[in-house]
Amino acid sequence: MEKLVNDFSFGLFFWQIILFVLLLLLLRKFAWKPILNAVNDREEGIKDALAAAENAKKEMQNVTADSEKLLKEARAEREALLKEAREIKDKMISDSKEQAKVEGDKMIKQAQAAIESEKKAAVADIKNQVAELSVDIAEKIIKEQLSNKDKQLKLVDDMLGDIKLN
Amino acid sequence: MRKPFLLKFLLAAILLFGNSSFANEKEVEKGKDKKTEIKEFIEHHLQDSHYFNFYGTTDEHGKVHHVGLPLPVILWDNGLKVFSSSKFHHGEEVAEVDGNHYVLYHSKIYKTDAEGTISYDGEHHPTNVRPLDFSITKSVVMMIVTGLLLLWLFSSLAKSYAKNNSIPTGMGRFFEPIVLYIRDDIAIANIGEKKYKRYMPFLLTVFFFIWFLNMFGLTPLGVNVTGNIAVTTALALLVFIITNLTGTKDYWKHVFDPLGDGMPWYGKIIIYIILVPIEILGLFIKPFALLIRLYANMTAGHVVLMSLVGLIFIFKSWVGGPLSFGLSFAISLIEVLVALLQAYIFTMLAALYFGFASEEHDPGHEFDDDAELAH
Numbered sequence: 245m246e247k248l249v250n251d252f253s254f255g256l257f258f259w260q261i262i263l264f265v266l267l268l269l270l271l272r273k274f275a276w277k278p279i280l281n282a283v284n285d286r287e288e289g290i291k292d293a294l295a296a297a298e299n300a301k302k303e304m305q306n307v308t309a310d311s312e313k314l315l316k317e318a319r320a321e322r323e324a325l326l327k328e329a330r331e332i333k334d335k336m337i338s339d340s341k342e343q344a345k346v347e348g349d350k351m352i353k354q355a356q357a358a359i360e361s362e363k364k365a366a367v368a369d370i371k372n373q374v375a376e377l378s379v380d381i382a383e384k385i386i387k388e389q390l391s392n393k394d395k396q397l398k399l400v401d402d403m404l405g406d407i408k409l410n
Numbered sequence: 411m412r413k414p415f416l417l418k419f420l421l422a423a424i425l426l427f428g429n430s431s432f433a434n435e436k437e438v439e440k441g442k443d444k445k446t447e448i449k450e451f452i453e454h455h456l457q458d459s460h461y462f463n464f465y466g467t468t469d470e471h472g473k474v475h476h477v478g479l480p481l482p483v484i485l486w487d488n489g490l491k492v493f494s495s496s497k498f499h500h501g502e503e504v505a506e507v508d509g510n511h512y513v514l515y516h517s518k519i520y521k522t523d524a525e526g527t528i529s530y531d532g533e534h535h536p537t538n539v540r541p542l543d544f545s546i547t548k549s550v551v552m553m554i555v556t557g558l559l560l561l562w563l564f565s566s567l568a569k570s571y572a573k574n575n576s577i578p579t580g581m582g583r584f585f586e587p588i589v590l591y592i593r594d595d596i597a598i599a600n601i602g603e604k605k606y607k608r609y610m611p612f613l614l615t616v617f618f619f620i621w622f623l624n625m626f627g628l629t630p631l632g633v634n635v636t637g638n639i640a641v642t643t644a645l646a647l648l649v650f651i652i653t654n655l656t657g658t659k660d661y662w663k664h665v666f667d668p669l670g671d672g673m674p675w676y677g678k679i680i681i682y683i684i685l686v687p688i689e690i691l692g693l694f695i696k697p698f699a700l701l702i703r704l705y706a707n708m709t710a711g712h713v714v715l716m717s718l719v720g721l722i723f724i725f726k727s728w729v730g731g732p733l734s735f736g737l738s739f740a741i742s743l744i745e746v747l748v749a750l751l752q753a754y755i756f757t758m759l760a761a762l763y764f765g766f767a768s769e770e771h772d773p774g775h776e777f778d779d780d781a782e783l784a785h
Contacts, residue, residue, distance in 0.1 A: 250535075253640045255484075255543040256458055259550045260644035264619065267557040272611035275564030279589060280610060282571035289576070 448720035452713055456634050457517040459548040460495040464631075476500055481551060485512070487521065487541035495545070512541070519543050549641065552633040556622045560615075592617055596758055600765040609764045612652060616645060617757040624708060624749030628742065636752070637708035639701070646701035649760045654693065657767040664766075665689045696763055700756060707752050711745045 390396050463478035480496035487510060497505035498514040504522060505512045513522040520538035522528060528536045567582040578586045597606040597613055623635045635641055663670070668685055669678055718738035722731050 248639055251457065251639055252643070253458055253543065253547075253638070255545055256547060256549055256638060257640040257644050258544060259546070260553065260641045261648070263550070263553050263557055264615070264644065264648065267560065267619065268611060268615045270561055271564060271615050274561065275568050276611045276614050278568035278571060279564065279586075280593070280607075282568070282576045283586070283590065283593075286576040 444724055448717070448723070452716045452720070454517065455632055455716060456637060456709060456712060458638060459517055460498065460514065460519075460545055461500065462548050462551055481548065482546045483519065484544040484546065485519065485541045486544060491541075513538075519545075548633055549635045549638055552623065552626055552631075552635050553641075556619060556626065556635075560618055560622065564618075588617075589614060592757065596754075596761045600758070600761040601768055602765065605768045608656075609652070609761065609768075612648070613757050613761055613764075616648075616760060617753050620645070620704065620756055621750055621753035624753060625746075627708060627712065628745055628749060634708065634712055636704055637712055639705050642701040642705040645704070645756070646697040649700060649763060650694070650697040653697070653763045653767045656764065658770050660770050661767045665693065696759075700759055704752055704756055707748060711741075711748055715741050715745060 388395075390399075460481055460483060461476065461478050462481055463476050465477050480494050483491075483493050483495050483497075483505075485491040485507075489508075491507045491510065493505065493507050495514075497503070497507075498512075500514075504524065505514075506524070511522050511524055512519050513528065514520075515528055515536055519541065520528060520536055521541055522538055528538055531537050563581065563585065567578060567585060570579050570582050571577075592614055593606070593610060596617075597610055601609055620636055623633075623641075627634050627636060666686060666689070667678075667682075668689060669681070673681075715738055718734050718741055721734035721737075725731055725734060
């Protein structure tokens with residue numbers, strides 16, 4: 245300990261303090277501050293760049309997801325459209341078929357009715373004509389037959405015979 | 411491959427230089443045995459010097475010629491006295507300045523008379539007056555050199571950032587990770603994210619200053635700056651000043667009222683009679699440990715290394731020589747590690763003390779913990 249105290253040089257101590265403080269101030273101004281600031285800026289820059297890259301990646305993923313979603317939607321829409329078209333087509337076909345059938349039926353009915361009425365009319369006409377003709381014939385026959393007594397009697401007989409047959 | 415070779419070369423150079431110095435010293439003081447001679451040489455090496463010697467040669471008359479630079483001597487002895495250390499002729503002559511006589515004895519300047527008489531006390535210590543010595547000694551020169559080197563190195567690193575888009579080039583690639591290590595693992599780890607910034611310049615400066623001086627100590631220049639008690643005292647004093655000047659309210663409260671509200675006042679009085687003096691003593695012991703640790707480690711390293719080199723000249727045999735060489739080589743490698751380690755430890759502990767000083771507790775935080783424990 246005595247040697248330590250003896251070795252202690254106040255001059256060296258003095259110079260050390262002066263020089264070290266001077267060195268500290270100079271280095272602080274010209275070296276440490278610029279170095280630490282530059283390093284700090286660089287680290288911030290790297291951090292920012294990493295964050296930006298991460299964001300870009302996320303956005304990219306979003307975009308991909310979006311486009312996929314759009315594609316899916318478009319596909320679904322196309323399917324729906326096709327389905328609808330098919331349905332419309334089927335409906336149209338079935339509708340027209342039905343309509344045609346109804347129309348046909350109607351026409352057939354009308355035709356049948358017309359035929360029926362024509363037929364009736366024709367039958368009625370024929371009946372009338374037959375009746376007239378029969379009346380005419382009967383008139384002529386009656387006129388001729390009733391011209392003598394024999395014939396009148398015969399007729400009565402025939403008629404009676406017919407009635408029996410009936 | 412290149413770097414290990416360079417390292418080996420450097421170490422070989424250290425040892426070679428050491429050898430030649432021993433060889434020269436041998437001739438100087440005849441009559442002493444080699445062991446005392448080596449001991450004195452080591453002691454001399456550990457001390458600061460008023461010369462910057464590179465090597466010395468001895469001519470055929472046994473006279474030593476030193477090759478090196480004399481350094482300015484600045485004394486305060488009833489007025490400023492400035493003269494070149496060459497006036498001492500390496501302690502062989504008495505320097506006369508303004509009618510005062512000074513003599514160099516064991517690397518220290520004493521006031522003396524025209525004949526250079528030195529009176530000794532019982533333990534062979536000179537009793538002459540020692541004027542205040544502000545000389546630019548070898549250590550001061552090395553501090554200036556290291557300071558300039560650091561300034562050049564790191565200001566060029568700072569400039570390379572500005573030029574090169576914040577990417578270090580050249581030496582910066584080596585030093586930047588160290589700067590970042592000090593920031594992340596020493597400063598932020600011990601002081602905290604919030605306050606580390608204002609301590610950074612000191613921590614960085616002290617780390618590189620100590621590291622570089624430690625490394626210079628291992629070169630053939632043989633300067634032992636960080637192994638000088640005055641230098642480590644100055645560094646520790648700065649740590650002490652910064653710690654206590656930046657101390658927060660909580661820090662001082664911890665010193666003078668360590669128990670806080672955890673105990674009623676009448677209980678505290680008895681404990682504080684012992685506790686507070688210990689805390690106050692602790693304020694001084696912490697930096698004192700710093701200065702002794704650095705001083706002792708660097709001095710011990712130099713002593714061990716030089717003693718091992720000295721063994722070569724004591725053994726003077728085919729076995730002892732290579733053995734000592736191998737040992738000193740191994741110790742040199744360890745010393746390279748120690749140089750870094752001591753700089754790291756000093757910085758680390760300084761950061762730890764700064765961390766204590768700048769600590770701030772959340773108000774009432776501790777009591778919350780206590781309350782939880784009570785439940």
